[in-house]
Amino acid sequence: NAGVTQTPKFRVLKTGQSMTLLCAQDMNHEYMYWYRQDPGMGLRLIHYSVGEGTTAKGEVPDGYNVSRLKKQNFLLGLESAAPSQTSVYFCASSSRWREGVNEQFFGPGTRLTVL
Amino acid sequence: AQSVAQPEDQVNVAEGNPLTVKCTYSVSGNPYLFWYVQYPNRGLQFLLKYITGDNLVKGSYGFEAEFNKSQTSFHLKKPSALVSDSALYFCAVRESTSNTGKLIFGQGTTLQVKP
Numbered sequence: 001n002a003g004v005t006q007t008p009k010f011r012v013l014k015t016g017q018s019m020t021l022l023c024a025q026d027m028n029h030e031y032m033y034w035y036r037q038d039p040g041m042g043l044r045l046i047h048y049s050v051g052e053g054t055t056a057k058g059e060v061p062d063g064y065n066v067s068r069l070k071k072q073n074f075l076l077g078l079e080s081a082a083p084s085q086t087s088v089y090f091c092a093s094s095s096r097w098r099e100g101v102n103e104q105f106f107g108p109g110t111r112l113t114v115l
Numbered sequence: 116a117q118s119v120a121q122p123e124d125q126v127n128v129a130e131g132n133p134l135t136v137k138c139t140y141s142v143s144g145n146p147y148l149f150w151y152v153q154y155p156n157r158g159l160q161f162l163l164k165y166i167t168g169d170n171l172v173k174g175s176y177g178f179e180a181e182f183n184k185s186q187t188s189f190h191l192k193k194p195s196a197l198v199s200d201s202a203l204y205f206c207a208v209r210e211s212t213s214n215t216g217k218l219i220f221g222q223g224t225t226l227q228v229k230p
Contacts, residue, residue: 004158031216040124042205042222043159050215058217090158094216103149104218106158 001026004107006091012113013081021076021110023091030096032074033058033104034066036087043090049074050096081114088112117142119208121221128196128228136191136224138206147209148189149218150180154202162204165189176200196228 004025013019023032030051035043045058047066055066063085065077074093078085088111092104118141128134140146147166151159163174170182180191191204203225207218 033217040222042220044220045217048215048217056215092159096216102216103161103164104159104216105161106151108158109156 003027004091004093004105006089006107006110008110009108010111012115013078014115015082017081018077018079019081019112020078021089021091021112023074023076023093023107024072025074025091025093025105026072027093027095027105028071029093029105030071031094031104032068033092033094034064034074034076035090035092036060037090037109038087046076046089081112083114086112086114117208117219119206119219119221121204121206121224123224124222125225125227128226130198130228130230131195134193134196134200134226134228136204136206136226138189138191138221140187140189140206140208142208146187146189148180148182149207149209150174150178150189150191151205151207151220152176152202153205153223159205162191196226198228198230201226201228 007022033048034046044060049055049068052071067075091107094104095102120139149164150162153159165172165182173179203223206221
């Protein structure tokens with residue numbers, strides 16, 4: 001099993017450009033999450049999904065959109081990138097709550113710089 | 116509101132000495148608590164979790180954590196530190212009434228183990 005994979009690993013954007021980050025998991029997990037990690041602030045939840053076709057806002061959703069068209073994929077979009085979105089982005093997945101209180105599995109991250 | 120606090124930005128310990136990384140939490144219901152470790156340029160890896168039962172939880176790589184309900188703490192411990200334990204450690208909490216699996220993370224504590 002590859003677990004949780006993220007593409008790309010690195011990206012540099014100019015202000016105003018758009019991009020999509022792809023997350024894929026092969027563990028048949030229902031739940032998927034997008035976080036951003038900034039120094040001294042831990043991980044903050046951007047958006048999450050509890051199943052195919054459903055998404056919800058997390059703690060810091062502004063400037064981002066997501067889609068979960070397939071159970072194994074969770075896409076994070078930046079429509080018009082801003083320097084404040086320079087960060088490391090992590091995707092995670094976990095099994096359903098009623099199947100146990102299970103940990104989240106994380107991808108390796110995408111380092112995004114917006115100039 | 117749920118919250119997690121890791122009061123120390125950095126913990127320094129000599130190799131072979133015991134280590135403790137502190138975590139306190141605030142939730143309205145019963146807490147589900149997690150510890151994750153992040154090595155440089157990597158995603159987060161699950162170490163251990165507390166759901167219910169024994170207050171001393173054992174996890175990966177020789178780590179353990181002690182749940183203390185009266186002090187609302189969940190400190191990470193290891194009897195004998197290794198240089199390879201040097202990393203960034205995150206405590207996280209999930210409220211028992213949540214069925215989305217969302218976690219609230221602390222800001223992280225850098226553990227530095229010196230030879």
